[in-house]
Amino acid sequence: MGEADGSAFGALLDRIGRALGLEATAPVAVTGTGALPSVYPVGDLAAASVAAAGLALAELVATRFGGRPGVTVERRLAAQWFSRSLDPQGWQPPPLWDPVAGDYRAADGWIRLHTNAPHHRDAALRVLGTAPDRAAVAAAVARRPAEELEAAVVAEGGCAAAMRSAEAWAAHPQGAAVAQEPLLSWEPGEAGPDGLAEARPERPLAGLRVLDLTRVLAGPVATRFLAGYGATVLRLDPPHWDEPGVVPETTLGKACARLDLKEPEGRARFGILLASTDVLVHGYRPDALAGLGLDAAARARLRPGLVDVSLDAYGWTGPWRARRGFDSLVQMSCGIAEAGMRRAGADRPVPLPVQALDHATGYLMAAAVLRGLTRRLVTGRGSAAQAALARTACLLTGAPPAPPGAAPVPPTRADYAEAPEPTAWGPALRLRPPLVLDGVPMRWDRPAGPLGAAPPAW
Numbered sequence: 001m002g003e004a005d006g007s008a009f010g011a012l013l014d015r016i017g018r019a020l021g022l023e024a025t026a027p028v029a030v031t032g033t034g035a036l037p038s039v040y041p042v043g044d045l046a047a048a049s050v051a052a053a054g055l056a057l058a059e060l061v062a063t064r065f066g067g068r069p070g071v072t073v074e075r076r077l078a079a080q081w082f083s084r085s086l087d088p089q090g091w092q093p094p095p096l097w098d099p100v101a102g103d104y105r106a107a108d109g110w111i112r113l114h115t116n117a118p119h120h121r122d123a124a125l126r127v128l129g130t131a132p133d134r135a136a137v138a139a140a141v142a143r144r145p146a147e148e149l150e151a152a153v154v155a156e157g158g159c160a161a162a163m164r165s166a167e168a169w170a171a172h173p174q175g176a177a178v179a180q181e182p183l184l185s186w187e188p189g190e191a192g193p194d195g196l197a198e199a200r201p202e203r204p205l206a207g208l209r210v211l212d213l214t215r216v217l218a219g220p221v222a223t224r225f226l227a228g229y230g231a232t233v234l235r236l237d238p239p240h241w242d243e244p245g246v247v248p249e250t251t252l253g254k255a256c257a258r259l260d261l262k263e264p265e266g267r268a269r270f271g272i273l274l275a276s277t278d279v280l281v282h283g284y285r286p287d288a289l290a291g292l293g294l295d296a297a298a299r300a301r302l303r304p305g306l307v308d309v310s311l312d313a314y315g316w317t318g319p320w321r322a323r324r325g326f327d328s329l330v331q332m333s334c335g336i337a338e339a340g341m342r343r344a345g346a347d348r349p350v351p352l353p354v355q356a357l358d359h360a361t362g363y364l365m366a367a368a369v370l371r372g373l374t375r376r377l378v379t380g381r382g383s384a385a386q387a388a389l390a391r392t393a394c395l396l397t398g399a400p401p402a403p404p405g406a407a408p409v410p411p412t413r414a415d416y417a418e419a420p421e422p423t424a425w426g427p428a429l430r431l432r433p434p435l436v437l438d439g440v441p442m443r444w445d446r447p448a449g450p451l452g453a454a455p456p457a458w
Helices: 009-020 040-063 073-080 118-128 134-141 147-155 166-171 175-179 218-227 264-275 296-302 329-334 336-344 358-379 389-397
Strands: 029-031 071-074 086-088 102-106 107-112 159-161 185-192 207-214 231-235 255-258 279-282 309-311 380-388 428-430 435-438
Touching: 009 040, 009 358, 009 389, 040 071, 040 073, 040 358, 040 389, 073 264, 102 134, 107 147, 107 329, 118 134, 118 147, 147 159, 159 175, 159 329, 166 175, 166 336, 175 389, 185 296, 207 218, 218 231, 218 255, 218 279, 218 309, 218 358, 231 264, 231 389, 264 296, 279 358, 296 309, 309 358, 329 336, 329 358, 329 389, 336 389, 358 380, 358 389, 380 389
Parallel strands: 029 071, 207 231, 207 279, 231 255, 279 309, 309 380
Antiparallel strands: 071 435, 086 428, 102 107, 107 159, 185 380
16 A cells, blocks of 8 residues: 555555555555654655545545546645645734743753643643743743643643653553554444435535534544535534634635534534534544533434544543643653654754644544445444544654654745635635545635634534
8 A cells, every 4th residue: 555665654554544444455656755854754644644535535436436546645745734735825824822832841841831722821820820921931830840730730621741751651551551542443333324425426525514523633634634525514613712823724615613512502403413414523522522412322323324533632541531632732742742852952842843643633534534434335334433643643653763854845836726715814825735536636615714604504
């Protein structure tokens, strides 16, 4: 599955393909070079995860219509999509990070505070007893041991991660637990309709309804991919939630609405939407939906045959299974940032050059949806799949190491579409798709727009 080109690409694609149950002999062509400077083969991970989604889509097309389209991945474009796909023309997107967010030297090491969400920032500031001033936060952090502060922030409802080495993570109960998990876990579902009555060979997901309950960043990447092949994606966010730094990137092709699942009216409306959907993609912590009366069995009853794909940060087993987490925090926890620091000879954490765990997991989730759709076509039954950022980290850190001296190739004008696309913020150039399926173009029917701009309806 893929080329034996001496890189980690083939090994990564093979492991992903086996987790998905894809045919081992399915071909994929890989063009160009796509390096991202790191101790780990991030460029190969980008190409392999995009290729896996492409192979899963090709399999669906072959199952539904006959004739498997060829799959080509452009390495450099795949790596660039892991960074930023949008080049605004005459406007600037909001910053990606809150001013307080970042890495801080603690009394005995390093810790990362993730404060992009106001309630997460407030939790960290309550623990530290300081104002939202970076210098004051640094002074307060410096007085606390990293793991003690991590535990205090998490207990307060915030998000933080002490920097650990790979060896320390392997010995940690959560590291040991997630290492034993599969890259993707699967459960069979109930019988139900396939949802592909309107599909066409050149638009294989046309008419497919996808309910998106995900936020930064893996889940939105997955549903953006599905929208690119014709799926009708409805993203639901709670009141007041925003992620302005990434919304122009991730809402492409989607209708975005707000719904409060904690209120009876919101849950009732969600039940109506779910009953008429084909795919549910969600990133709530384990048991969160169950706490609202929407566990897996309830979801399957509402929509028999549902393809249900979910994401967790730190894994689905172990003591941290319900811990809030983001890509940058998982990199600190599992040894990636520490390994980068040692290789660079730096005096502070050196994470991956992009949020590769998020992006790669997003393409794995999209591939899991597509595999679920193919299985539903064949068996008439839905399925449930689970992915985790920390398990994708195991995939990356277990791959053959990246050669030293890799240098990224910045995008050129030729890497972008010929004409700017409209967005709610102004025109922007979008990178050409990193994936080419013969006769099956990737394109989006709806421009990127703000959260909450649409009603919660199909």
